[in-house]
Amino acid sequence: MSKTQANILIIDDDEDVLLSAKLLLKKQYTNIITRTNPKEINQLLSTEAIDIVVLDMNYRIGFNDGKEGMYWLKHVLDINPKMIVILMTAYGEVELAVEAIKKGAFDFILKPWSNEKFLATIHAGLELSKSNHKISILKSANEALVKNIDQKFGAIIGKSDAMQQVMEIIEKVSPTDACILILGENGTGKQHIAREIYKQSNQKNGPFIHVDLGSLSENLFESELFGHKKGAFTDAREDKPGRFEMAEDGTLFLDEIGNLPYNLQSKLLTVLQDRKVSRLGEGIERPFNARLLFATNAPLNQWVIEGKFRQDLLFRINTVEIEIPPLRKRPEDIADFVAYYLNSYKRKYHKSHLKINDHAIKVLQSHHWPGNVREIQHTIERGVIMSDGQEIRASDFNLTALPITAANSNPEYNDFNLQNIEKLLVQKAVEKHEGNISKAAKELGLTRAALYRRLEKFNL
Template identity: 60%
Template sequence: MIEANILVIDDDDDILLSARLFLKQHFKQVITCKSPKEINVLLSTNEIDIILLDMNYQKGASDGREGLYWLEHILSIDKDYIVILMTAYGNVELAVQAIKKGATDFILKPWENEKLFATLSAASKLRQSNRKVKKLEKIHSSMQKDMARSFEHVIGNADPIKKLQHTLIKVAPTDANVLILGENGTGKQVFAYELHKHSLRKQGTFMHVDLGSLNENLFESELFGYAKGAFTDAKEDKPGRFELAEGGTIFLDEIGNLSMALQSKLLSVIQNRTVTRLGESKERKINVRLITATNMPLNEMVGKGTFRQDLLFRINTVELLLPPLSHRGDDILLLAEHFLHSFSTKYHKNITQFEAKAAQALLNYQWPGNVRELQHVIERAVIMSDGLQIGMDDLQLSPQRFGGSATTIQSDMALEDMEKMMVQKAIEKHQGNISRASAELGLTRAALYRRIEKFNL
């Protein structure tokens, strides 16, 4: 039994009876009526999937004009209705005209039951497919709106941020490939979305792909798509992320994590502006704007032979270097107040400001996790606070990560010296275990290695 509701419209009682008797054996519901004038009422009171519509109703008529009229009427109500026209007068020109006006198929009377069933079965699959596409489009549209709401704007008055904003305004309207560099948590994804939002592609998709979390074996199928039968679980054709981003922007995050083999495949796509799905030989043209990001030193990696120089040339037509939060001065409080307002609203609290000591603590803290860490700290503080202000106890900041301490750090010590001391202490504490030391410092392993090299530790 096929889960589809069929509406049959014909002025011949015998046709309606034979259609109902045959089709009710195979379809969920079959509704019949003699006059197309009942269409409005029937469509408004029933969930109809397929309409089997006769083309002639007046006695002696055979030109099909009535059928074409009612076809247009049905599609004006909802262009997604599946309409199959039927007539006793075979006419190729009429069939072509009907298809051009939006009919899904055309069948002659008297029909063969097997052919009628095959036609309606195919139409039912098309209806289901169209519904899935429409649902996905709604979900996608909703996700894009939610994404636009959830992304924070680029907030800040520090000189480095102002320069980046100035560059962004110039670059966004172009299709230039942009490489965004910066430590974890500095806001690379926010800047990528900001580029998309101010581009000529802003109505298109913003497709974020985290290459760092993408299994190497899934790289091609996820980014380039696959054909049915390409591998064991490939039960249907599936477009990749590049195709899904058509007309929009694709943001490849953590591009420094790609192996040399995958870098080569990505380079080919960027150069040729085409993708080939797994299991196919056909090249498909793509029209996307490319933005990439990483916290890794790509120029150093090129020198060591772990990142392709030609790929670096392709992705960094324009390069944006995001500063760590500790270099942004009063932006820390500006961002903290923004997050405070946002999370107070989210958690239905009336917290309006920071106590003076808490505000000073935010400024003195080193923020190894950058803006992302600040966001998490403020969210946790809002959740835990019982008052109308955020105090020191609410922040729960780690004492080891302040820029000054009466027992261990001189007040006039340079920021770089303090950073070196903190790195050295963490490494000593964990007896050279980089994973544990980087976790304590709130850094990635790669970021810690860079500091070890920088300080000759």
């Protein structure tokens, strides 16, 4: 018979009692820890993922009032209010044990005990411990999911050969547990691909946890990904699981992996190798079971050569690579995107009568789309909003004001509107570096965050 995974701590000053309890429990549970001195509780709770603490009521010879048991009960619950504590007591101390339950103990076991009653109490305590842990994880996971509740992810659009090849790879890799690295320029839909893999995976009934590493500061990295213990830092007011734990039996998507600072890459590598996480301020290693997906628009292979990205981490995260082609390399998909977003925004803005005139269609098809799918989405939304009549004109898109082809072919470009010039420079920089935001931002003399703000500002 296989044993139940559990860490049970028993503390009693009588070695014979400890031996009897251990012999009984080790037949059914994986790890039974016994100690004679309750002063070791602090060290054990900080280094072991204890599920249940079984406490004797008295430890000093000649003292039978149970005050020590009450003291250590309070001490354990101060450390972890959700810890399952079971007291061991003699017949004469039943009234005291009942008082202890009122103060937070789960149950008590009478000495000498009935083996059946002992096992039943441990089993019930373990079930509650597991339930408490799941509730904590689900609460944190729900908070993370609520942040993305307004985002809609439908079917992947694109009938081009390039996108059909991407879909074939997705179909092959989704049912596996392989780590997948999704590559593509800014706005190509990397999160969309990640969610499609999740929907086709064996983990589709578990949570999908998305983490944008580009938005995490170094100070928040460990806390957000690995969790933290109450008091680990100033604002840590309660124990909190990290994203790895939240994604249990589901999928964890680490977006913008190229933004991870070099000094933190080794910490992530260790977690991926060991499949265990330690919460900040806590020495306990907690195993996790989650499918891992990664994405970036950064040239990681080049960064490995330049010493900006660890080669061993790259090997770990890209068992399979999926590269999403930019929109300019699959122009045959533009019409499908236009139709999809036009229908969507006509419904949203109650303009069911709208159509796009022929000239506007030609402008859309000739545009270079440096912002890829995200840009075409914002462009169509703007067109629907700005249109006054029965049809959307090219001027409603605000693309004709800055045709990159015209700017390139005419060295005497005479538009002195600062916003137009700024938009042109942003477009040209993003195009030059093929959607690599880090390189484009560097050439423009901006931070990544500043460039992202301008991309949003200009609907790119």
